[in-house]
Amino acid sequence: MDSVEAVAKLSALAQPTRLAIYRLLVARGPEGVMAGGIAETLKVSPATLSFHFKTLSHAGLIGSRQDGRFVYYAANFQAMNAMVAYLTENCCGGDVSACQADGLI
Amino acid sequence: MDSVEAVAKLSALAQPTRLAIYRLLVARGPEGVMAGGIAETLKVSPATLSFHFKTLSHAGLIGSRQDGRFVYYAANFQAMNAMVAYLTENCCGGDVSACQADGLI
DNA sequence: TTCATAATTGTTTAACTATCGAAATATAAG
DNA sequence: CTTATATTTCGATAGTTAAACAATTATGAA
Numbered sequence: 501m502d503s504v505e506a507v508a509k510l511s512a513l514a515q516p517t518r519l520a521i522y523r524l525l526v527a528r529g530p531e532g533v534m535a536g537g538i539a540e541t542l543k544v545s546p547a548t549l550s551f552h553f554k555t556l557s558h559a560g561l562i563g564s565r566q567d568g569r570f571v572y573y574a575a576n577f578q579a580m581n582a583m584v585a586y587l588t589e590n591c592c593g594g595d596v597s598a599c600q601a602d603g604l605i
Numbered sequence: 606m607d608s609v610e611a612v613a614k615l616s617a618l619a620q621p622t623r624l625a626i627y628r629l630l631v632a633r634g635p636e637g638v639m640a641g642g643i644a645e646t647l648k649v650s651p652a653t654l655s656f657h658f659k660t661l662s663h664a665g666l667i668g669s670r671q672d673g674r675f676v677y678y679a680a681n682f683q684a685m686n687a688m689v690a691y692l693t694e695n696c697c698g699g700d701v702s703a704c705q706a707d708g709l710i
Numbered sequence: 711t712t713c714a715t716a717a718t719t720g721t722t723t724a725a726c727t728a729t730c731g732a733a734a735t736a737t738a739a740g
Numbered sequence: 741c742t743t744a745t746a747t748t749t750c751g752a753t754a755g756t757t758a759a760a761c762a763a764t765t766a767t768g769a770a
C-alpha cells in the first residue's frame with residue numbers, strides 16, 4: 501500500500517452514496533449483492549450507481565462477478581485491512597506498548 | 606459515529622497532503638508535533654498547512670494545544686478507531702466467526 | 711429474430727476543493 | 741514600545757467531482 505493507493509481508497513469511501521454501498525457489501529459478506537438490489541435498497545439511479553461501482557472497484561475496495569444478466573458486487577476485505585494498516589503504520593514511533601498503554605490502538 | 610461524521614473523516618484523509626500530515630502525527634504519538642515542524646518536513650506553505658489542519662481538526666481526527674508561539678497538533682486515535690469500526694459494522698451479517706474463517710477481519 | 715430487462719458509458723452542469731500570495735493576529739524577545 | 745517569528749484568515753483561480761439524462765451494450769425470454 502502506498503500513498504496514492506490509500507488516497508484512492510479513502511476518496512472512494514468519502515462520499516455518502518459510496519459509503520452506504522460499501523457498508524451494504526461489508527454486511528453481506530463474500531457472496532455479494534447484485535447491482536439491482538443495491539439500486540433498490542439505496543434508491544439510486546442505475547447510471548449513478550454504476551459510476552460509484554466503478555470508483556470503488558478502481559480503488560480495489562470491491563470486486564464483481566457476472567451471473568447471467570446480473571452483476572454481483574462484493575467487498576474486498578483485505579484491501580480495507582491494508583488501508584487501515586497504512587493509516588496506523590509506525591504508530592507512536594513503533595513503540596506499540598506505549599501506544600496500547602494510552603488506549604490508542 | 607454516523608454517516609455524515611464518517612464521510613467527514615474519510616474526506617479529510619482522502620488528500621495526499623492531509624494523509625501525510627496525519628501519518629506523521631500518528632507516528633509521533635500523543636505528544637504531537639508543532640505546525641512549523643510539519644511545514645518543514647512536508648514542504649507545505651503555512652497557509653496551505655493551516656487549511657489542512659482545519660479540515661482534519663474539524664473532522665475530529667486531530668487535536669491541538671498552544672504552547673507559547675507554537676501550536677502542537679496530535680492525532681486523535683479514538684476517532685480513527687471509531688471510523689474503522691463504522692466501516693466494518695455488522696460485517697458478514699454479524700456472523701463474526703464466518704468472517705474470521707474467511708480471513709476477512 | 712424480436713422484445714424486455716440489467717447495467718454501463720458519454721455529456722453536460724453545478725458545486726466543491728486545493729493552492730497561492732497578501733494581510734492580519736498573536737506571542738515572545740530586545 | 742518595537743521588532744521578529746508562528747500561525748491563521750481572506751480573496752482569487754484552477755482543477756476536480758457528483759448527479760441527471762439520454763444513448764448504448766449485453767444477456768435472457770418469447
